[in-house]
Amino acid sequence: MQLVYTHENKILVENARNLLRESGIESTLKNEYAAGAMGDLSPIQTWPELWVAEADYPKAKAIINDLINRPAGEAWYCRQCGEENDASFEVCWHCQAER
Ligand SMILES: [Zn+2]
Structure with a gap:
């Protein structure tokens, strides 16, 4: 397994994971719940991490890049809950409704 992406914002990591899945790449999310149990760890160690198989890494890395x-495009508003979403999001960060 190789680490392909990590970010402080779990929503961004999950968004990246969705994109990989759409491309047929299975990924594993690590530290998914770490942010709620930060304790003595430094913040960087609690960022969610997206890991993929070695064979998928080059393609996954290209997708992430x-x-x-x-x-940055236009922000969009969710039809379901009305929340504002960043242009890079494929689904609503708040209720996971499709864009
Ligand atoms: Zn929504």
């Missing part, structure tokens, strides 16, 4: 480098 595309995501990171995607130009």
